[in-house]
Amino acid sequence: MSRHALSQSTPARGVAAPRRVLIVGGVAGGASCAARLRRLDESVEIVVFERGPHVSFANCGLPYYVGNVIADERSLLVASREMFRTRFNVDVRTETEVTHIDRRRRLISVRDGRSGNEGVERYDALVLSPGAAPVRPPLPGVDLPGVFAVRTIPDTRRIRSWIAEQQATRAVVVGGGFIGLEMVENLVQRTLAVTVLEKLPQLMPPLDPEMATALSEHLGARGVRLHLGDGLAQIEAGDGGDLIVVAESGARLPADLVILAIGVKPETALAKTAGLPLGPRGGIVVDAQMRTADPHIWAVGDAVEVPDILTGQETVLPLAGPANRQGRVAAEAIAGRATRFRGVQATAVVGVLGLTVASTGASEKGLRRAGVEQFEKVYLHPGHHAGYYPGAQPIHLKLLFSVPDGRILGAQAVGAAGVEKRIDVIATAMQFRGTVHDLAEAELCYAPQYGAAKDPVNVAGMLAANVLAGDMPVAAWSGLARTDAVVLDVREPDEFAAGHIPRAINLPLSQLRSRYGELPPDRELYVCCEVGQRAYYAIRFLTQRGYRARNLSGGYTTYKALRASGLTP
């Protein structure tokens, strides 16, 4: 037994023997658990084992350290071993790997990464917070010098050094998700020419494809080259000391630096070896108190499966917020408090070169994958604040909701400003199982710099409520190519002339009341304008005149996004 285990076999301070809680992993969930547990129970002994050199570092800040936006590495150290010791009386052992769990005897085997010494540690409660590791596909060349993942401070230190030493000017980022996009921003910030290679035909996999097009266009306009719908085949060493990223299509992308940001997978080796059950998504199975199948072992963070609050289905969601909450819940459970992790809803945001992309809840493709069919959606493109105040930027917003009860299922938003605020509000409504009617009635901050008398959130709710009430039937964009409906564009002629859906006919809203008789009374009308508002007005008029009319939700703006994403011809 190790020195520490022995020292604890004798109860200290003449009180009842303190319980001994060991935590494996000292970032996010693990650090949160340690700090919370200490606040709840002064008597328990807490030891944190962290494989890396740092405890509680800001892993979400790593890309910005590469970009030199965060210039001082020390900024990333949220807490130190010393702070854990003096502030929380928590013993943190960095560069110490936990190699084995002996569940029967409640012992873990640990190895000091510096000395190589091994030992065992006794626990009353064990918390696993191993996190998730970047996926490193078993492809030729992924271990070549100059190919990096982004998980730890040493990782980013190596990238910084490589850029400096190699005077790198070209980077390929493999993977267009959160980390990939944050790396794009920061490599552009370092003036590298950046190419993104993404296997899916879109960036940001959590979004529906048509919502990702604004992002693609934005990156394209900023000089980022996008190579979508093409996977990584291998990486070759070029002649001049550079790298060639070879795509599955055969495309060859030269680079001085390659970032692998394909995703992460739960680090479950330790749990698996110990015989703890893993779930269908590959994460450690836990209950609502974050306890594994072993009553003495808890698990938190990126490595566990947790229920999605919408579907109740288990999911793996590698995000810092939920990890922190889970760490707190585990601490509360260990301290004997009533507690419960409420599940996750996948609220997330990423900023890329001035654009913000945020989402919460389910995507349309996620709903379809899950077999959910009773839902509807609206698109809108409101300004992020009142239009009469200068500087309003459009927010492209998609709201998914259940039919007929109107429960909010998910939302996605893209824009230059005010984006994550709207997603946060919708996420909060979803937390309460709110409906689109609740969004319509939300009373939010309004002054002209901040919002509108009808905030984008209100408008989204109102549009959806119109759909539910039958006041604004929506057309399926996906059926546009096949329908025999007349596509009616109610914008003004100059707008129509500047671009329109190929089959559309033009009859401006301003003339509709006097000219509606020109429309074929027996044909269904798919009505379209720039963003959907005038089409809605037209539909209200037309349906009351006996026409069958549907809104092409989001109007020509959404059409362009759908076309760009290949979802409509």
Add this chain to the structure above:
Amino acid sequence: MSRHALSQSTPARGVAAPRRVLIVGGVAGGASCAARLRRLDESVEIVVFERGPHVSFANCGLPYYVGNVIADERSLLVASREMFRTRFNVDVRTETEVTHIDRRRRLISVRDGRSGNEGVERYDALVLSPGAAPVRPPLPGVDLPGVFAVRTIPDTRRIRSWIAEQQATRAVVVGGGFIGLEMVENLVQRTLAVTVLEKLPQLMPPLDPEMATALSEHLGARGVRLHLGDGLAQIEAGDGGDLIVVAESGARLPADLVILAIGVKPETALAKTAGLPLGPRGGIVVDAQMRTADPHIWAVGDAVEVPDILTGQETVLPLAGPANRQGRVAAEAIAGRATRFRGVQATAVVGVLGLTVASTGASEKGLRRAGVEQFEKVYLHPGHHAGYYPGAQPIHLKLLFSVPDGRILGAQAVGAAGVEKRIDVIATAMQFRGTVHDLAEAELCYAPQYGAAKDPVNVAGMLAANVLAGDMPVAAWSGLARTDAVVLDVREPDEFAAGHIPRAINLPLSQLRSRYGELPPDRELYVCCEVGQRAYYAIRFLTQRGYRARNLSGGYTTYKALRASGLTP
């Protein structure tokens, strides 16, 4: 009878006689009602009577037109008569005053402001949206040239002209509420030297005084002179063609321009004369469908009393968001739809010279006024995003919650960034009667530029939950002067030396575990740090060691605000 009334006595278009809906007031609530009603019912005749020259203008933008931030007056015109006619088939008559309601015969008397012609109009349904008028106290000099209120576009046009013609360099703004502060910003923007005269000893009356100090300090630092706790006595014409604002204290404030922004009062003359009941707050009494005591008359907007969702008590809340929603509800009710106005919660925001002030729900003084005693509060000062990412700005946040159930009662926030987002999230939780536990568990957008793994909203909820659980008893700041508790400051010595609560003793958290024996075991401890976090950690340790300890919530930062607002010595 007028031409219009006559023309409608003959049913048009060979269908059942359309109902005739008249709307008095064409801004916010009235305009909203007209547009919504048309969408719901194509057959009804809708006429809007607006006393002023403009329909549906952006009254919330008026201060910014004075400041030339909105340079083109036409930007303020959200909709025109023409647009109402072509888009909605709504007949808008501007510069037309409604002078009388004959409820028995369902007639209103109208006067054309240009021709002076009078007439009567028949209604099936009448909607009153008269708004609220700036309070103009009956004091000497309030009608002098150069003294202005800010309600209409012509008002602001006159202010702009006056500034230009008089080459005004000094302004006194009477009233430090929303409009007053927005005028301060815009007059400073026009390079005028601005003095604020406010009768209360604080700016922004909806806030609690200690939350307004950050605002006062910010304005002071930007050169705005504040004359608080002193009312307006009269305004005199000075010798040089200037004005002298004389305060109740006798102070004489010279000015080239005076803005009266003392508040507004519901425009209820028409309703009152018609015998419609007014409520205790002076507004028109309506039901949840916005219907007055007369089954043919609805009322919406700043002139009505509506229930506060927290207290259920009727209140008058002159805000554009609720006015718009009320207009919609009235339209839905008139169209025979099931509808209900859910009440108001007083969510509001104002931006002043780079600072954002926002609030929702009740203030502490409001709760005390209402006789509510079972509540508690926490103060916090988190960064608006993760501290490791450059540029985090503090948000000063106060959360009020019910004891013991934790229901959120209100929140106030002040800071340079991310302020209204947090208030919007808390407002949304309040809409669902959420608790502080819900805030602790909220899953919000996190990337380092946008928030933190524990968002300020989460932290507020966690702190409040700690109070409810008894883990962090809070001390009453108001009792600090009288208590015999020991004030313990757990910051580091250099922080303590830079300023502290007069009676405080210093024992840093980093030394607490080794030195706590120095503390008197029989005395209560009021524990303080910079913002409250370290004090919380100390309290958790101390209470588990048998001490009685309470947190001076918000720490020395809140102490300074309380001292500045005179709430503690």
